[in-house]
Amino acid sequence: xxxxxxxxxxxxxxxxxxxxxxxxxxxxxxxxxxxxxxxxxxxxxxxxxxxxxxxxxxxxxxxxxxxxxxxxxxxxxxxxxxxxxxxxxxxxxxxxxxxxxxxxxxxxxxxxxxxxxxxxxxxxxxxxxxxxxxxxxxxxxxxxxxxxxxxxxxxxxxxxxxxxxxxxxxxxxxxxxxxxxxxxxxxxxxxxxxx
Numbered sequence: 001x002x003x004x005x006x007x008x009x010x011x012x013x014x015x016x017x018x019x020x021x022x023x024x025x026x027x028x029x030x031x032x033x034x035x036x037x038x039x040x041x042x043x044x045x046x047x048x049x050x051x052x053x054x055x056x057x058x059x060x061x062x063x064x065x066x067x068x069x070x071x072x073x074x075x076x077x078x079x080x081x082x083x084x085x086x087x088x089x090x091x092x093x094x095x096x097x098x099x100x101x102x103x104x105x106x107x108x109x110x111x112x113x114x115x116x117x118x119x120x121x122x123x124x125x126x127x128x129x130x131x132x133x134x135x136x137x138x139x140x141x142x143x144x145x146x147x148x149x150x151x152x153x154x155x156x157x158x159x160x161x162x163x164x165x166x167x168x169x170x171x172x173x174x175x176x177x178x179x180x181x182x183x184x185x186x187x188x189x190x191x192x193x194x195x
């Protein structure tokens with residue numbers, strides 16, 4: 001029953017997010033709202049980037065992010081707790097987007113980055129790129145209606161948290177997390193006509 005409720009909640013979340021991503025006027029389709037086909041990805045192609053809490057038996061819980069609904073559903077069946085749709089990302093490379101890479105640490109730590117220097121440093125420090133996650137793409141700078149996707153970290157527990165919400169960032173800062181920086185630029189949930 002528990003898994004059915006989780007699946008039902010996830011289905012409703014996906015349906016609501018999909019509904020929010022439908023353009024509401026024909027002007028958008030002709031780019032008269034200022035979106036440049038040469039610089040911006042099509043926001044109607046953006047998909048939810050799910051945030052789940054992964055329970056760990058010997059280490060603190062971890063936050064896991066994925067645009068892959070199958071991975072998210074499998075995790076929920078395995079005991080993950082779906083927390084939110086953190087933002088919207090692309091799963092195909094759109095104009096001006098770059099890869100947003102997930103890195104896995106040997107101790108269960110997850111890092112997400114669009115920064116090549118951070119990627120190289122993580123790989124040199126024992127992190128690996130999993131073969132199972134599909135590619136995700138974000139903007140490297142704040143363009144096209146994107147917002148910062150903040151990277152916060154609790155150094156004591158090695159738990160990384162990512163959010164597009166400044167209010168959520170402040171709550172985590174007040175609870176032992178430090179803001180590391182901006183992992184990339186994402187579309188906010190509900191963005192239908194980002195320019």
